[in-house]
Amino acid sequence: MYQKLTVKEKLLLAYIKLLSKKPYNEITVSDLCKQANTARVSFYRSFKNINEIDELAVYEYQNKFKEHLMPTLFNALPNNRKQLINALESIKLSENELEPFLPVNKEYFDNLLKKNYDIIHNTEYKNIKEKYYPKIKLAIIFSIIKTWINYNYKESADQIADIIIDTTKLY
Numbered sequence: 001m002y003q004k005l006t007v008k009e010k011l012l013l014a015y016i017k018l019l020s021k022k023p024y025n026e027i028t029v030s031d032l033c034k035q036a037n038t039a040r041v042s043f044y045r046s047f048k049n050i051n052e053i054d055e056l057a058v059y060e061y062q063n064k065f066k067e068h069l070m071p072t073l074f075n076a077l078p079n080n081r082k083q084l085i086n087a088l089e090s091i092k093l094s095e096n097e098l099e100p101f102l103p104v105n106k107e108y109f110d111n112l113l114k115k116n117y118d119i120i121h122n123t124e125y126k127n128i129k130e131k132y133y134p135k136i137k138l139a140i141i142f143s144i145i146k147t148w149i150n151y152n153y154k155e156s157a158d159q160i161a162d163i164i165i166d167t168t169k170l171y
Contacts, residue, residue, distance in 0.1 A: 008046040010036040012060070015053050024054060081161055088145075088157035137168045 005013070014036035018027050029050055033040050047053045141164055148160050155163075 007036075007038055007042045010038060011043060011046060011053060012056060015057055019057075081165060084161040084164060085157045088148075088160050092153055092157065140164070140167050 011032055014032050015027065018031055018035055022031075027050065029040060029043050032050070032053070033043055047056075144160060144164055144167070148155060
């Protein structure tokens with residue numbers, strides 16, 4: 001038995017689907033309503049404007065990212081290769097969830113990364129390495145993962161794990 005989606009959930013799913021087709025700043029309320037097969041008035045009952053649904057999409061994605069991928073990626077480096085491989089396999093399996101953010105919406109994805117930098121590293125630092133190395137490591141990891149996704153996972157998760165471990169050892 002399945003649960004019927006609320007209008008808000010339908011609109012959010014429609015927004016995410018539209019992100020895979022066009023840049024986020026070109027998505028309109030009309031586009032959303034058409035994709036969700038719902039009336040414009042229903043959109044405005046659920047959201048004040050298009051920015052509000054965008055904020056919800058970012059919030060949902062960040063939570064998924066923070067709760068599942070981020071701890072796994074950082075805890076796996078550099079010592080737990082098996083855990084890193086599992087995280088990479090998880091990314092591969094959740095491609096449909098990540099796809100809207102790549103590569104059509106590179107700017108959108110980059111903004112998400114920036115927000116994650118701010119969330120993760122919003123602390124006082126003892127020295128310059130402590131301040132910048134985690135951000136460099138995160139940028140390296142995401143560059144490798146984005147490239148892997150864009151090339152349709154040509155390399156195995158094992159190979160990508162080795163590349164990530166080797167390049168992040170420096171930091």
